[in-house]
Amino acid sequence: MPIDISERTLAYYDANAEGFWAGTRDHDVSQNIEALVSAIHASHPLTILDFGCGPGRDLKAMKDGGNVPIGLEGSARFAEMARQYSGCEVWQQDFLELSLPQSFFDGIFANASLFHVPSAHLPRVIGELGAALKPGGVFFCSNPRGEGEEGFSGERYACFFDHELWLSFFTAQGFDEVTHYYRPTGKPRAEQRWLAMVLRKRH
Numbered sequence: 640m641p642i643d644i645s646e647r648t649l650a651y652y653d654a655n656a657e658g659f660w661a662g663t664r665d666h667d668v669s670q671n672i673e674a675l676v677s678a679i680h681a682s683h684p685l686t687i688l689d690f691g692c693g694p695g696r697d698l699k700a701m702k703d704g705g706n707v708p709i710g711l712e713g714s715a716r717f718a719e720m721a722r723q724y725s726g727c728e729v730w731q732q733d734f735l736e737l738s739l740p741q742s743f744f745d746g747i748f749a750n751a752s753l754f755h756v757p758s759a760h761l762p763r764v765i766g767e768l769g770a771a772l773k774p775g776g777v778f779f780c781s782n783p784r785g786e787g788e789e790g791f792s793g794e795r796y797a798c799f800f801d802h803e804l805w806l807s808f809f810t811a812q813g814f815d816e817v818t819h820y821y822r823p824t825g826k827p828r829a830e831q832r833w834l835a836m837v838l839r840k841r842h
Contacts, residue, residue: 644796645713645733648755651794652714660694660720668750668781670824671835672700675746675779678817678837685745688771691752692729695721701748702727708748711737735760739771746777751833754782754798758789758808761798765812774842778814780805781822781835802834814838 652659679685685706689698692710694717701708702725710729712718718731732738734756747768756764772778785799802819809816816838821831 644757644791645735647791648795649713649715649733653716656694656714656716656720664694664696666696668697669700670822671750671779671781672697672704672748674818674820674835674837675748675777676701676704676706678777678779678839679746680775681745681773686743687746687748688739688744688768690747690749690768691734691755692721692725693717693752695723695725695727695729697748697750698725698727698729709744734764737764737767739767741770742773744772744776747772747779749778749780751781751783753780754800755796756798757796758798758800761808762811765808765814769812769814769840772840774840776840777817778809778838778840779836780838781833783832784821784834802836805834805836809836809838813841815841 687701687706687708689708689710692698692712698708698710698721708727710721710727711732712729713733715731718729721729783799788799806816819836822833822835
């Protein structure tokens with residue numbers, strides 16, 4: 640990210656890592672993990688990139704499910720916590736300075752992370768993530784819904800886009816949508832603040 644955006648956002652997570660972990664470690668995102676895994680047409684175990692893995696909750700869940708997840712995290716504190724909690728490999732990389740192997744992953748899991756990338760950089764970042772997927776690989780992302788707002792939300796940079804805008808970024812980078820849904824389940828749409836999308840890389 641531009642240095643001020645990157646530094647402010649990552650400094651927030653580094654400074655609030657323990658509190659963030661306490662508030663999110665019991666969140667049930669099994670629906671999201673299942674949405675990704677069930678869409679992947681490859682033999683198990685699956686190699687999955689957890690993009691923005693935070694303290695490692697979902698890394699551990701995917702590992703416990705018999706897959707081979709690798710974490711990617713910008714926050715040094717989160718990366719350290721994720722390695723300790725999950726026992727998985729975790730790469731510390733800024734989202735805008737990615738260094739990824741080509742055609743390596745069966746799936747990418749970006750749960751509450753991609754929305755921190757400024758829209759001006761989303762085409763490149765999605766393209767780089769797409770290049771790290773095998774042909775036919777699957778990309779899952781969950782982002783807070785909005786009407787196109789973008790900027791700092793407190794000390795964190797965030798994009799609040801609707802389904803149509805998110806989909807346009809992905810289709811332009813060679814993805815087709817498999818499905819999308821809103822969370823939390825069982826709530827009226829106005830209270831479903833999270834948009835989840837499953838997309839497949841074109842062959």
